[in-house]
Amino acid sequence: MSIPNKQLLTWRLFPSTGVSVLLAALLIPIGLFLPGWWGWENGPIENTQVVILIVGAIVSWLAARRNWDDIQMRNLWLWSILVWLLMVGRELSWGRVFFDPVSTGPEGPMFPSVRAVWYGQYVYPALTLIIITTLTGLWRNFNWGNMKEKLCISAVDGILLILAAIASQLIFERNLILILQPYSQVLEEWSELMVYWCMVSMVLVIGFKKENLR
Numbered sequence: 001m002s003i004p005n006k007q008l009l010t011w012r013l014f015p016s017t018g019v020s021v022l023l024a025a026l027l028i029p030i031g032l033f034l035p036g037w038w039g040w041e042n043g044p045i046e047n048t049q050v051v052i053l054i055v056g057a058i059v060s061w062l063a064a065r066r067n068w069d070d071i072q073m074r075n076l077w078l079w080s081i082l083v084w085l086l087m088v089g090r091e092l093s094w095g096r097v098f099f100d101p102v103s104t105g106p107e108g109p110m111f112p113s114v115r116a117v118w119y120g121q122y123v124y125p126a127l128t129l130i131i132i133t134t135l136t137g138l139w140r141n142f143n144w145g146n147m148k149e150k151l152c153i154s155a156v157d158g159i160l161l162i163l164a165a166i167a168s169q170l171i172f173e174r175n176l177i178l179i180l181q182p183y184s185q186v187l188e189e190w191s192e193l194m195v196y197w198c199m200v201s202m203v204l205v206i207g208f209k210k211e212n213l214r
Contacts, residue, residue: 040108
């Protein structure tokens with residue numbers, strides 16, 4: 001399949017995109033048949049999300065090495081590693097999950113608040129500094145004229161990412177579908193896992209498949 005250099009979207013199904021489609025197809029079966037504790041904080045699904053995000057950081061590093069001669073693209077990939085690591089930190093509740101739960105309820109264990117842990121007072125100032133620094137680094141290396149020649153975005157992954165984000169944050173988290181309310185926690189976490197995998201898949205396509213699509 002030949003795609004013009006300036007075409008930003010491809011509908012081609014890559015192996016990683018196939019995984020995205022599979023995760024979408026499994027959403028309802030997983031949500032209905034997995035026990036609820038799989039969706040708890042620090043549960044199996046959330047821990048899998050962390051693994052996927054770490055994979056995303058590694059893939060971004062490999063993409064940076066692949067684009068080492070292009071300073072702007074290289075730096076964008078390198079700065080994106082911090083974005084992945086920030087999401088890892090968020091999924092680990094900024095380290096709260098490594099402490100003993102303060103209680104356990106129907107929705108799983110409750111971990112101490114950020115302010116209750118010994119380093120809590122430093123978390124948000126550090127996050128603010130990291131976010132500002134990361135956004136500055138991304139902005140300084142953003143050049144659309146250069147990027148549009150380099151980018152090739154998987155349309156299927158992009159659509160699935162948007163749908164999964166809507167399902168996670170606007171439907172399952174708010175229990176908008178009453179019949180699915182007993183399964184909402186697993187469905188929400190699985191949808192979020194889909195979002196993260198679609199992001200990884202898009203990085204794989206952008207960072208490693210562009211040459212094959214021209």
